[in-house]
Amino acid sequence: MLEHRIEQSFEVRYSYPVCFTRGALTPANPLLSDLMRALPPGARARVLFAVDAGLSGAQPGCIDAIEQYALAHADTIELVRTPWIVRGGETSKRDPREVDEFYGYVRDLRLCRHSYVVAIGGGAVLDAIGYAAATAHRGLRLIRMPSTVLGQNDAGVGVKNAINWQGRKNFLGTFTPPFAVVNDFELLASVAAADRRAGIAEAVKVALIRDRAFFDWLHLQRFALAVLAPHALEPMIVRCAELHLAQIRNAGDPFERGSARPLDFGHWSAHKLEELSEHRLRHGEAVAIGMALDVQYSRRLGMIGDLAAETIMQTLCDIGFTLNHEALGHLDVEQALDNFREHLGGQLCITLLKGIGEGVEVHHIDIPTMRACIADLQASQRQARAETVPLEVLS
Numbered sequence: 001m002l003e004h005r006i007e008q009s010f011e012v013r014y015s016y017p018v019c020f021t022r023g024a025l026t027p028a029n030p031l032l033s034d035l036m037r038a039l040p041p042g043a044r045a046r047v048l049f050a051v052d053a054g055l056s057g058a059q060p061g062c063i064d065a066i067e068q069y070a071l072a073h074a075d076t077i078e079l080v081r082t083p084w085i086v087r088g089g090e091t092s093k094r095d096p097r098e099v100d101e102f103y104g105y106v107r108d109l110r111l112c113r114h115s116y117v118v119a120i121g122g123g124a125v126l127d128a129i130g131y132a133a134a135t136a137h138r139g140l141r142l143i144r145m146p147s148t149v150l151g152q153n154d155a156g157v158g159v160k161n162a163i164n165w166q167g168r169k170n171f172l173g174t175f176t177p178p179f180a181v182v183n184d185f186e187l188l189a190s191v192a193a194a195d196r197r198a199g200i201a202e203a204v205k206v207a208l209i210r211d212r213a214f215f216d217w218l219h220l221q222r223f224a225l226a227v228l229a230p231h232a233l234e235p236m237i238v239r240c241a242e243l244h245l246a247q248i249r250n251a252g253d254p255f256e257r258g259s260a261r262p263l264d265f266g267h268w269s270a271h272k273l274e275e276l277s278e279h280r281l282r283h284g285e286a287v288a289i290g291m292a293l294d295v296q297y298s299r300r301l302g303m304i305g306d307l308a309a310e311t312i313m314q315t316l317c318d319i320g321f322t323l324n325h326e327a328l329g330h331l332d333v334e335q336a337l338d339n340f341r342e343h344l345g346g347q348l349c350i351t352l353l354k355g356i357g358e359g360v361e362v363h364h365i366d367i368p369t370m371r372a373c374i375a376d377l378q379a380s381q382r383q384a385r386a387e388t389v390p391l392e393v394l395s
């Protein structure tokens with residue numbers, strides 16, 4: 001029999017800046033140091049820098065730049081050790097070594113919840129270090145400096161982190177907003193072209209579900225995006241990050257407790273296609289195919305017209321995505337939908353389109369129709385056109 005019940009209830013307000021800059025590690029740029037300045041007079045921020053090996057390999061000067069930056073801002077920043085180089089890409093999420101090493105540093109260097117971790121890297125390193133920073137002492141202050149396009153316009157700006165466990169992607173993770181995000185466009189120069197292009201898929205995604213004007217702009221800029229021209233890539237990153245942040249802020253479910261996942265448009269099949277291709281397909285490349293599939297499905301259901309569907313497909317192709325990848329032939333629709341539902345929890349919730357810029361959630365997918373859409377894509381003769389782009393779009 002119930003004798004006593006206390007209804008506990010409180011709210012926590014989260015707020016963090018997402019900044020865009022150039023040369024964040026140049027001593028003359030005060031941004032990073034200012035972010036860490038809210039200290040009692042005389043105290044200095046104790047800071048551990050974790051740097052993606054892909055970045056430090058491609059831009060070897062960045063380690064020295066961090067040390068010079070800390071020296072120039074010695075009134076604010078105390079480096080607790082030389083910048084720590086972390087293996088880049090999925091390895092850092094797959095293998096527990098990085099997380100373990102991080103906990104070792106926290107213990108040995110006596111970092112506490114007021115210390116800062118500045119993680120500079122692609123989405124994978126940000127996820128792994130973010131997870132480690134969120135769990136050591138129940139949470140150190142994390143400043144993310146995403147160094148890939150996908151990191152800057154999606155993975156690095158939100159509230160999630162994760163590592164893989166026994167081959168299960170993102171099996172362990174937390175919802176932990178960062179202390180701040182610093183997007184430095186100059187870090188992108190050394191990212192492989194295919195990795196830069198893959199990040200554009202997330203912009204097309206968020207435009208398709210939320211912002212028709214942004215989609216129209218992406219369509220207009222598609223050839224400039226195909227050759228990764230900074231004058232198109234940079235505003236694309238800012239708008240894409242803005243839309244992701246607005247979704248997290250305004251949709252009423254920042255920690256994803258309900259079933260709706262509009263930002264996962266095109267993702268139910270993408271996750272599977274990545275696996276089926278043994279990760280030869282990058283996440284963004286798989287998302288482009290996943291979106292094409294769900295666009296076909298929305299068209300077959302009469303939710304969007306032929307012209308809109310055609311424009312979307314052409315935009316994706318012109319940006320340089322291949323939509324009829326062989327992995328489609330091995331896609332088990334039922335299993336992929338089931339895995340997607342299980343990972344997100346609750347009932348199946350798939351975002352489709354009822355127009356460009358208008359995502360809509362459905363809870364049922366007709367398997368034979370979806371299979372027919374796969375066949376449509378496989379039969380499509382559409383080719384990525386990135387290689388044939390006129391050079392004048394670079395200007």
Ligand SMILES: NC(=O)c1ccc[n+]([C@@H]2O[C@H](COP(=O)([O-])OP(=O)(O)OC[C@H]3O[C@@H](n4cnc5c(N)ncnc54)[C@H](O)[C@@H]3O)[C@@H](O)[C@H]2O)c1
Nearest residue numbers: 054055058088089122123124147148150155160187190191
């Ligand atoms: N937490 C989230 O909300 C969220 C959202 C989307 C994706 N993700 C995760 O992000 C990861 C994908 O991120 P990604 O697309 O950035 O790829 P990535 O992190 O795998 O990086 C791609 C490659 O680029 C290298 N690299 C990074 N910066 C570089 C630079 N400036 N110059 C040269 N090389 C550089 C890396 O070492 C790696 O080899 C996935 O693990 C995905 O699950 C997380």
Ligand SMILES: [Zn+2]
Nearest residue numbers: 202267283287
């Ligand atoms: Zn994604």
